[in-house]
Amino acid sequence: MTYNIAVAGAGGAVGRTLVRVLEERDFPVSRLVLLATSRTAGTGVDFRGEKLAIEPVRPEAFVGIDLAFFATPTEVSRGLVPEAVRQGAVVVDKSSAYREDPEVPLVVPEVNPEVLEGHRGVIANPNCSTIQLVVALSPLASLAPLKRVVVATYQSVSGTGREAVEELRLQTRAVLEGKQAVPQVYPRPIAFNLLPHIDAFSADGYTKEERKLVTETRKIMGRPDLAISATTVRVPVEVGHSEAVWVETERPVEPETYREALAQAPGVLVMDDPGRGVYPTPLDAAGRDEVLVGRIRRDPSVASGLVFWVVADNLRKGAATNAVQIAEELLTRGLL
Amino acid sequence: MTYNIAVAGAGGAVGRTLVRVLEERDFPVSRLVLLATSRTAGTGVDFRGEKLAIEPVRPEAFVGIDLAFFATPTEVSRGLVPEAVRQGAVVVDKSSAYREDPEVPLVVPEVNPEVLEGHRGVIANPNCSTIQLVVALSPLASLAPLKRVVVATYQSVSGTGREAVEELRLQTRAVLEGKQAVPQVYPRPIAFNLLPHIDAFSADGYTKEERKLVTETRKIMGRPDLAISATTVRVPVEVGHSEAVWVETERPVEPETYREALAQAPGVLVMDDPGRGVYPTPLDAAGRDEVLVGRIRRDPSVASGLVFWVVADNLRKGAATNAVQIAEELLTRGLL
Secondary structure: OOEEEEEEOOOOHHHHHHHHHHHHOOOOEEEEEEEEOOOOOOOEEEEOOEEEEEEEOOHHHHOOOOEEEEOOOHHHHHHHHHHHHHOOOEEEEOOOOOOOOOOOOEOOOOOOHHHHOOOOOEEEOOOHHHHHHHHHHHHHHOOOOEEEEEEEEEEOHHHOOHHHHHHHHHHHHHHHOOOOOOOOOOOOOOOOOOEOOOOOEOOOOOEHHHHHHHHHHHHHOOOOOOEEEEEOOEOOOOOOEEEEEEEEEOOOOOHHHHHHHHHHOOOEEEOOEHHHOEOOOHHHHOOOOOEEEEEEEEOOOOOOEEEEEEEEOOOHHHHHHHHHHHHHHHHHOOOO | OOEEEEEEOOOOHHHHHHHHHHHHOOOOEEEEEEEEOOOOOOOEEEEOOEEEEEEEOOHHHHOOOOEEEEOOOHHHHHHHHHHHHHOOOEEEEOOOOOOOOOOOOEOOOOOOHHHHOOOOOEEEOOOHHHHHHHHHHHHHHOOOOEEEEEEEEEEOHHHOOHHHHHHHHHHHHHHHOOOOOOOOOOOOOOOOOOEOOOOOEOOOOOEHHHHHHHHHHHHHHOOOOOEEEEEOOEOOOOOOEEEEEEEEEOOOOOHHHHHHHHHHOOOEEEOOEHHHOEOOOHHHHOOOOOEEEEEEEEOOOOOOEEEEEEEEOOOHHHHHHHHHHHHHHHHHOOOO
16 A cells, blocks of 8 residues: 655755655655745655655645645645645644644654544644653653653754754854854854744743743643743754753652663663763764663752753654654554 | 962963953952963963963962962862962962862852952862852842752853864864864764763763752852752853753742842843843853843742843853952952
């Protein structure tokens, strides 16, 4: 059995990675349609030895499509996802358009695949920083209920898109040549700098990115009451998001017990032997599908707490790979 | 009244900044002696329009010196600070050699200048990441007792020294040219990457840097029992350390109340209007003496908590400026 697949937003960083991951994982594709807004339409993307042209995204493009991946801005998803569903496609959407909708499953296959049952045509793919967090939290939650989570993120520029990667490179080159870094994508220079600012600010002082990390983690973990606080920061790294995480649990969990649970958990790679220089960095995560966890230690500042460090490729597990894994889970469960 | 001053470690990043800060703040210097190990001895440093040669550091160099600033590695301080004191100098030492010694005052002038009274010749200058943290915590502690502090750091390479700044630039240039980043100073590439690893690892999984942040904060704030946990991370930034901070207090403190207390506090610059793009970044802090604080907001994950973001120039307030401020305080109190 093979399927007609569409990728909307195929010209972007996540869209291109999606096409690569579909090929790598040998997804049962019969026809692959690549779609994008006018800006990238016309350029080609390699798939199974062929160069596929990106077509302009239009509602009619979804006729005959079984499964559509959306890697588009939220406004684009809001407009076109309902069209794709109307044409009969099941949609896995990367934008934040549907994530908080109680009728839409928000899925990380290692954590909550069961919520795919009864989907109504749209499945939301969580935010990159949320995905790697819940993959690391889930094995801990099965050892002891989580009481409170504190997260500081170190997020790479590819999370913003290809133009941000270009901006980092251009600004960095300029600074090395003694010139000024000219910000265009970000409000301030990102070369040799960092910004405690991802997405828009709300009146309460939090950014939308921080709010997403809180609300999405609660929804995926089925813990609407979970106490969680985040500060999200953009750093001058191209690929790979990192997170410093503090978790209080209802009962004490030994670092070694958590380490063993992680080692058994799907999609996790434990890199935790710091005395021998073994801990994850963004460069270790880039190009991989696992969530890397290291620096697991006791938190002596609370009765029952652990501290650890989580790194993942934000374009792959944080976006494309997770989307394709959702699709694979739909197939396994006969939900397509 | 003027004084004979020595700067040991004058060839390094902090030593050079010390000489600049002494000049900027018009410190009452009669004679300035610059000292360093053989590697940088012989090179010159500008001071008040003159190029002063760096002399090799030897015990005899401290004869006739009233005040000696040490910006040397811990082992060098351990060997030479007692010599300088024996020769009659008062020493302000930047290394970690004496910081935990209960007989040695560990001082941030905005926070605990009174402990300078009764010093025995050595005053310890705290670690860079500690200084900016306690300057931000102190006004909050005067509003409500602190219960627990959680800190994630984003520390620039200049904290390691000039050779690390050079390594970041060389590696960055190499990566932009499609070449390999070759690590020498750090165990892994730092260009477009980050390392959750500053200083050596202990058996409990924490680094020495993390331990310093805990023990020094407790000592300076006079709170040996303070619950505090840190993750310290090296980022590809040249100058300026940033910290994401969560504080639980015994009583609720409104963000606005803390903001007002900070605005009155010495050595602090509040940059907190995120809706208008006002928040501190390392580039804002570089070259300044204040500790910049922004992104102050309520922490809804605890009964009484605040979250904020603290940035400072690690070579200036985190090192040289704090040392010179200690010396100024010694003069004011007639303790030299």
